[in-house]
Amino acid sequence: MLKKHYKTWGGAIALSLMISAANAEVSPAEAAKLGKELTPIGAEMAGKGDIPAWTGGLTKAPAGHKAGDKPVNPFADDKVKFVITGQNYTQYAANLTDGQKAMFAKYPNTYKMPVYESRRTAAYPQFVYDETKKNATNTKLLEGGNGLANYVEGVPFPMPKNGLEAIWNHIVRYRGGSVSRIVGQVTPQTNGDFTVVRFQDEFTFRNKLKDFDPNADQNVLFYFKQDVLSPARLAGNVLLVHETLDQVKEPRKAWVYNAGQRRVRRAPQVAYDGPGTAADGLRTSDNFDMYNGAPDRYDWKLEGKQEIYIPYNSYKLKDPSLKYDQIVKAGHINQDMTRYELHRVWKVTATLKEGKRHIYAKRVFFIDEDTWQATEIDHYDGRGELWRVAEAHNVMYYDNLVPWYAIETLYDLNSGRYLALGLDNEEESSYKFGFERSQADYTPAALRREGVR
Template sequence: MPTKQRNCLLARLAIVVWLCSSTAHAETSAQDRDRLGKDLTPTGAEMAGNTDGSIPAWDGGITKAPAGFDPNKGYTNPFASEQPLYTITAENVAQYEQLLAPGQIEMLKRYPSYKMKIYPSHRTLALPQEEYDNIKAEAPGIQAVPNGQGLRNLRKSTVPFPVPKDGLEVVFNHKYRNTGLSLQREFVIFPVQSNGSFTPIKWFESRTFGKVFTDGPPSVAVYYLQRTLSPSNVAGEAVLLHEVFDESTEKRKTWTYNPGQRRVLRAPDVGYDTPQFNSDGLATIDSFEMFNGAPDRFDFKLVGKKEMIISYNNYDLTNKSLKYTDIVNKNHLSQDLPRYEKHRVWVVEAALKPGMRHVYAKRVLFFDEDTWSIVHGDLYDQRGSLWRVQENHSINLYDVKLISLAAQIDYDLQARRAFAMFLANEEKPVRYEVKPRSFYSQESLRRTSN
């Protein structure tokens, strides 16, 4: 296999590396666990709203799809009648700096066309009651494995540390958040050129959490298959992954399929600051879904919680009548589409450990308190300068009760370019079929890739 092609396939592998840890952590106390469903929501957020009412109390979220919902047309906006409360621009940004991340402020100042339309806040997260029960039941026993090798005693919970004591526990919550028990989806990724042009690269993903299979080994956390569908020069490349909870006892298993050789090969993992596949060098492997992979090269400091303007409830962004050229403009998205609201976020500062290598010396990550998703990231270079800005345009998928990404955009301030991921406006709706465990086998990978 040519070196360049091999590197591309290896780079794809690390996109789906999820487990992490560095040192042992205290279990959630029984006292903290008993707060869930009382002053804390079942996922660990503050139940109450804020003092001035601009952030409401959590009332259970959206528990069913609104009338007229048709997945073939995108998600119906339950707040379509609402108008923006105000709009933040370069001219008035000084009034709102206390509610913004440095990266948001820089985007507003750097690009006059970048703006943020602020709408009323809605805490829409609603998970199945079974998930709330699992979070509460498993929290007291979950432990991080020393030396960055995963978690122990986690089987069904989607929030291992609902009352986090440090920054790394918050990162674990992001990694194991509810992303769907089993799904198949198509979406596009593409680097945007400095003149605004781009070529969509279509991916197919199938992912099933190990807890779905009663006949599977309990050590497997997730089964994952990814295949490139287009353009033709990369179509057919595929990756299969069996991710495990605890790598101190069993290593993850990864295979690749090369359409030129028609061979399935066992492959090593690639991660950290390796350039992300098809990103044109605008993003790193561990920036996929805002942050993924082993966190052992950084020290994670839990700065605290704050109120912040973040992208949220982005139903309009998923409209199937939109073309990608309607969404992506030169330098940034069409900012009439994203919806911004005020929410509470956890702030975690990740500093590169002495002696460790990474292109980022520091990352400041902002986690939504309800969903534990990273909603914004500011990434700094070795000189301490803000280099890249990440935006997670999240959406509540009310038909299946989970929060997902309508889009992730990584803005490279130095290159004045953007890298877009997860847009699916021109693709088929997500399917939540449970594939048999044999679908995630080497034989299936070879058969379905030909």
Template sequence: MYRTFAAVLLTVAAGQSFAKVDQQQADRLGRDLTPLGAEQAANSAGTIPSWNGGVTAPASYSPGMHHPDPYAADAELYRVSAQNVEQYQAQLPAGLVDLMQRHPDYAMRIFPSRRSASAPQRIYDATIANATRAELIANGNGIRGAAAGIPFPIPQDGIEAIWNHILHYKGDQNHFINNQAVVINGKSNLIKRDRQIYYVYNREGMTTADLDNTLLLYKYVVTAPAKLANTALVVQDPLDQVLTTRKAWRYSPDNRRVRRLPTLAYDSVQPDTSDLATADVLDTYNGAPDRYDWSMVGKQEMLVPYNSYAVHQKGIPYDQIVQPDTLNPELLRYELHRVWVVDAALRTGYRHPYAARRFYIDEDSWQILAVDLRDADGELIGLQEAHPINYYEVPMVSSTLETLYHLKDGNYFVDGLDNNEPMYNFDAVINPRDFSPQALRREGN
């Protein structure tokens, strides 16, 4: 079935889509398609199972814990490395092939495919409602007719799939502490940040009238190292970032001042990342889609990071995870999954170090799992990976760890290290009034 469905998508991708689907198509959701639009059935080879509602939390789990691995008893099926990568090349992102060829000691550990993705029932209900009413506006830079839920569960082109990733459910709010690592010439430096996110689009009870072009509010305060402590950032993120630009303010403890950042989007560099991470690579891709032309390649079976509970476990020293050349492959898990493959090509007149990107998007959750990055000459220069888990208490799928490998110089960036920090609090009391330059100033004084 999926070959036929993918062929239809390839046909419509060449033209302008109207986004909405008719009721007959929408009625497939919850039947042969999952409520979020994935194929419910197993693949013909039986190597990808059917979706049966997602993971069930282990009996040993209680909120506040680092999430125990529900698949810890799974036996490793095989490994992919530089020695046998040609055998599996068709199922691998190009960047991952390149990474293994550059680092012969890196081996992908392949495990049985577990379709663990799940979301709250209200997100399923909203997604089904969105299917016949959501549509792109402003040349694809915004949406209307949707609030909460996946806007385009039966995507007709690449930009719709990217919007599904940007808007997939990650909770109503979240307070968490984690670390990012900059690895240059094999040496890593950690920065610890206390972070808060207040999500607007997917909030319970949200309606299209209530959205007011707001996607989320974000804030962090650096707590280590000492030389950066109390540095803080606030971001107000709109849905349509061409209509209303992203607003960001940064507090510096050196001069006790809050200043508006002229831009924190597209190819501007994320603060404190040693120029290794542009603003739009956070959460593998975020922000306005207007600088790229998007196309749907289709759906493919790929070996991708999945159910990354092993690297998420409490107490693992960060230097056991972050190694000189790559993350520790013995802590990573890869599985065979169906993914949407979407290409982005930089439009004429714009600049970005990543002139072309290929995204691999999980069909079950809409989380981007991997990205190939190419420069203006078409040379492969980067690989992004998101190592996801299902956060049972929400429930939702999101990355527990993200990486961006600079393939040519061997440096890389890691975000999300939380093994030695309190676990995320999705029930935190967060006030949207705290995401303002005035709040930053108050907290700094």
């Protein structure tokens, strides 16, 4: 019954927005390649060189893992093949991003990339594959590319024809439907000193609400809530977001509860280059989840595929035996705890449109073909200079079939500082997928009731 209603919702959005969409560009014959020549979400099935073939991904938990616990590293016995350092990185330049090269140049003695065997672990539930195959011939960009028509869930464009289609694959990708987590964010000083800001995040895609109503909030994609748990000076502040599918037609709706004032206020600044929560100016609102929100301020160009060394199967960074000060170091995280593998990525360049405003004049995205997750993003300022380098350390939550991030990092090359988000080593609980919420839990009134300092 739920899926039937959700399909009705998808049709309702297309009708209610009354915006024409471009014709779908994938024929049934092309879509038939999914699950054969291509993986069910559109990656190349075959292997090449150091990149193996995709054979279904990691779908079973390793020995020692208990459901609901933090993930056990299934590749703990893997050995480092080689290490890319500040002294030898030019030998590997063809498989590095400009941002990675800049990190080696800035931190020649400490920044390194331990390279391991490439393992294509990405996997999703069968319904994601089924919906993706339908999307291939049915889902369309709304006029201007600012939303999707005929979209339910899964990957909207498994065979993207342009940069906008590729970035939408990242924006709406499957992250378990609903999840609750407690994670830490740090913004270390140049000497490595840091304070952890602890968030309790939760989000629920609209069709996963336990009281899903296809006639309510028809342009909402998902609901997001973020409570600040510590430090004491920030504790009690809460952010609520209704993430809209077409944010130009209906901008993202956001509210904040300020514990000091005991008031709920609209928060239009929670979008684009508005300041990120408790980020000390080191990230924008649309840096969260590597990139989020309306793509209307940029022109998007699909540059094709490359083979790049990217953070992958980063289970070491989830190890509950580690303390945060073992991960957070001056300049960058402890790269001894990282794992890089050679993978194919889609390269997408976003250039700020004439007359539009954003602190980033250009962004270059490297999107993992097996997950559609943005994994490396280079950010350029208005002078055309490389400014910030984002790296997401990918991990597969195998017991829930959810690829996501262990942590996200964003390095500021000018200040020598950085932000790391997603730390949970010192937290008792793991991510809770299948988290149940009602629509009433995501209202400004609920925010006011919940806000207690």
